Amino acid sequence: MESASEPQPVSFDQKEMLRPYPIIRMLSGALGILAGFWTSDIRILFTAALAVSALVVVAGIGRRYAALCLKVFLPLSLGLLLVWGGIMGAPPGTPIGADRIGGLTFAMLVVLRLLVASGISQLCILAIPSHELPQVLSVCGIKGDLLASVVAAFALVPELELRTQQVLTARYARGLSKNRSFFGLMAHIPLLLRPVLTWTLRSSIHRSELWSQRRLIERLEARSSDLRWSRLASIVWLIPACAWFAYAALARFQG
Amino acid sequence: MNSLQDSHQLKGIVPRNVTVVRGPNFSGRTDFLRAFAAAAAGHSGNNNNGLGAYVPAEVYNSLSGLAVTVKEEIELHAQSVACLASAQHLFSELGIDHLYGRSPFTLSGGEQALLAVTSALALQPRHLAVDCALEQLDTDFRTATLNYIESARHADATILIADNRLAEYRMASSAWLAVDMSPAPERGAGSLTFPSGMATSIPKPVKITLDGLSFKYPGGADVLRNVSTDLEPGNIYLLSGKNGTGKSTLAKLLCGVLRPTKGKIVFDNRETEPWKAPGQTVAYHFQNPDLQLFAMSVDEELQLGLQATKTAAQPGILTKDSLLALFALRGLLEEHPLDLPFVLRKRVAMAATLAMHCSWVILDEPTLGQDQASIRTIAEVINLLAGNGLGVVIINHSDEFRSLLAKPKTLRLSGAGGLVQ
Numbered sequence: 001m002e003s004a005s006e007p008q009p010v011s012f013d014q015k016e017m018l019r020p021y022p023i024i025r026m027l028s029g030a031l032g033i034l035a036g037f038w039t040s041d042i043r044i045l046f047t048a049a050l051a052v053s054a055l056v057v058v059a060g061i062g063r064r065y066a067a068l069c070l071k072v073f074l075p076l077s078l079g080l081l082l083v084w085g086g087i088m089g090a091p092p093g094t095p096i097g098a099d100r101i102g103g104l105t106f107a108m109l110v111v112l113r114l115l116v117a118s119g120i121s122q123l124c125i126l127a128i129p130s131h132e133l134p135q136v137l138s139v140c141g142i143k144g145d146l147l148a149s150v151v152a153a154f155a156l157v158p159e160l161e162l163r164t165q166q167v168l169t170a171r172y173a174r175g176l177s178k179n180r181s182f183f184g185l186m187a188h189i190p191l192l193l194r195p196v197l198t199w200t201l202r203s204s205i206h207r208s209e210l211w212s213q214r215r216l217i218e219r220l221e222a223r224s225s226d227l228r229w230s231r232l233a234s235i236v237w238l239i240p241a242c243a244w245f246a247y248a249a250l251a252r253f254q255g
Numbered sequence: 256m257n258s259l260q261d262s263h264q265l266k267g268i269v270p271r272n273v274t275v276v277r278g279p280n281f282s283g284r285t286d287f288l289r290a291f292a293a294a295a296a297g298h299s300g301n302n303n304n305g306l307g308a309y310v311p312a313e314v315y316n317s318l319s320g321l322a323v324t325v326k327e328e329i330e331l332h333a334q335s336v337a338c339l340a341s342a343q344h345l346f347s348e349l350g351i352d353h354l355y356g357r358s359p360f361t362l363s364g365g366e367q368a369l370l371a372v373t374s375a376l377a378l379q380p381r382h383l384a385v386d387c388a389l390e391q392l393d394t395d396f397r398t399a400t401l402n403y404i405e406s407a408r409h410a411d412a413t414i415l416i417a418d419n420r421l422a423e424y425r426m427a428s429s430a431w432l433a434v435d436m437s438p439a440p441e442r443g444a445g446s447l448t449f450p451s452g453m454a455t456s457i458p459k460p461v462k463i464t465l466d467g468l469s470f471k472y473p474g475g476a477d478v479l480r481n482v483s484t485d486l487e488p489g490n491i492y493l494l495s496g497k498n499g500t501g502k503s504t505l506a507k508l509l510c511g512v513l514r515p516t517k518g519k520i521v522f523d524n525r526e527t528e529p530w531k532a533p534g535q536t537v538a539y540h541f542q543n544p545d546l547q548l549f550a551m552s553v554d555e556e557l558q559l560g561l562q563a564t565k566t567a568a569q570p571g572i573l574t575k576d577s578l579l580a581l582f583a584l585r586g587l588l589e590e591h592p593l594d595l596p597f598v599l600r601k602r603v604a605m606a607a608t609l610a611m612h613c614s615w616v617i618l619d620e621p622t623l624g625q626d627q628a629s630i631r632t633i634a635e636v637i638n639l640l641a642g643n644g645l646g647v648v649i650i651n652h653s654d655e656f657r658s659l660l661a662k663p664k665t666l667r668l669s670g671a672g673g674l675v676q
Contacts, residue, residue, distance in 0.1 A: 129323065129327070130323055130327075131321055131322055131323075131327050131330070131331050133321075134321075151321070155320040155321065162360055166546050169507075169512055170541070170547050170549055171549070172511065172534065173507070173510055173511075173512045173533060173534055173538075173539045173541070173547070174538075174547070174559060174560060174607070174608075174611065175533060175534025175535055175538075175611060176534070176559060176562070178531065178532055194551065195549035195550075198551075198591070198593065199545075199549075199593070203316075206316040207319075207320055210319065211319070213292060213293060213306070213307050213308065213309065214306055214307075214308055214319075214375075214378055214380075215306060216319055216321065216331060216332075220321075220331070
């Protein structure tokens with residue numbers, strides 16, 4: 001580990017082909033989400049949802065997206081279909097029971113829009129490797145303490161998940177819990193809140209001390225010039241986003 | 256501690272060398288190491304950027320949280336390609352290259368300790384302080400890590416190591432030095448002392464039989480394969496094996512936190528399913544106390560232990576009062592466990608485990624962070640418990656601690672996941 005006179009700096013694995021300019025990434029994402037909410041054609045939304053799902057798989061976050069779909073969108077879809085297609089039997093603004101198909105279509109529209117928006121958000125943010133996040137945000141103009149806060153916020157969610165699991169394990173090990181079914185886990189929630197919250201605050205203190213002492217965020221920020229952005233990837237991101245946005249805007253404002 | 260002002264008062268620390276910092280618990284060693292690492296800021300040298308790194312005993316807190324894999328964690332820290340190559344060489348030498356693709360949070364305690372030290376060294380810090388993290392390493396990992404630290408003693412770095420297994424540091428280099436910190440009892444609860452004439456009230460002895468026990472984590476390789484053995488009550492078993500061979504996993508299977516993928520666990524000739532009622536026959540003390548403690552006060556932690564097995568207060572060593580006296584926790588009942596220093600957190604976790612009043616207790620690295628006097632007391636307690644019929648399994652890498660235990664039997668987990676007796 002003896003250092004040479006001019007040590008060669010470290011650079012992460014370069015996947016330039018997949019890396020659009022950060023501004024383009026965020027802009028494309030914003031356009032895509034807006035277009036999703038402006039589109040009322042269920043076939044186009046369905047196609048967009050399929051395309052986003054495929055991209056999510058290509059980006060390597062398919063499993064996480066699938067979990068979100070199963071745990072959030074599937075129950076949400078069933079609930080909305082039941083309410084608007086079954087109970088109300090009509091879309092909003094229409095007399096109850098007057099248009100069951102319209103009610104079902106409205107429910108599907110809501111679900112598909114949320115599906116597309118969350119897929120695009122995941123593509124824009126979660127598909128960025130965590131060690132590249134400070135660099136990408138830095139290029140987008142988020143720097144210094146604000147950068148550290150934003151990165152810490154992203155690090156918090158997986159940590160909360162992990163700590164919840166740890167507290168559950170500790171409760172099992174200490175003979176305080178036996179029921180591991182879904183309902184058993186639900187019953188644990190009130191008992192988990194305090195320890196998880198306390199631990200999260202402590203963890204944030206440790207992490208800020210570690211980051212500051214080792215200057216990890218500063219060093220990552222400084223490495224942002226090492227990252228290479230791909231023009232081709234930027235074009236590939238921007239063109240479909242612009243095209244869809246233009247279509248959605250025209251459809252919305254020209255009736 | 257006022258940063259480096261106090262540290263200069265410690266004679267014997269030579270810049271650009273490795274120094275072993277000795278001292279009893281509560282001598283201010285941890286504060287000193289933290290201040291030492293923090294004091295690096297602003298001092299730029301020839302080969303570093305004035306960075307400091309402190310590696311705590313709870314190595315979990317030394318992970319950046321910014322990396323998805325071990326490889327990324329090291330890359331994140333590495334000052335140069337040479338540092339990366341050096342870390343990679345260490346992992347290859349230990350035959351654990353496969354860990355590079357794993358999440359740092361899924362590693363075993365020893366592996367996390369190795370990663371924490373490796374990452375910190377890859378920073379090429381001006382000041383590096385390692386606080387008891389090396390105690391969690393097995394002989395091979397420890398030897399390789401000490402040699403790595405020795406080779407990393409580059410021109411502008413000063414390295415401090417605090418550890419209670421001092422004898423084992425002599426092997427790394429004759430150039431290394433040692434300094435002593437004087438005891439300051441008013442700073443904390445002091446070393447453990449064994450109360451004389453303490454009686455014991457031990458739950459009903461239970462014999463455990465493991466029959467072809469296997470386990471693998473979802474999506475992972477087999478951790479344990481076909482483990483079969485009998486564990487007789489009243490004995491002390493030392494569960495040994497290299498870091499990452501599944502010692503803690505076996506402990507979690509025994510206490511019922513995990514369910515075996517194959518095989519049977521038999522309590523007193525009755526096939527049982529401990530995962531359906533965990534923590535009733537076997538109590539498990541975690542290696543990292545932070546993963547075990549979750550109550551809002553020390554008092555509550557101990558009460559939870561008693562509540563778990565619905566034990567009525569009985570005279571003896573396993574009552575709350577006795578445990579408080581034994582682990583020197585009397586004045587800390589209202590404290591939040593996570594506000595205490597590591598040494599005390601470890602003691603609270605141990606006391607809470609014993610308070611469960613189970614027939615068996617598994618202690619994972621019970622001596623971690625404890626000074627020599629406390630280690631001797633812990634050994635005495637274990638000997639007393641085993642002598643009265645309690646079954647004890649200990650996961651520990653220290654030969655010195657082993658020598659203090661009464662007739663311990665060794666169970667060694669091989670790298671292939673099997674048990675070698």
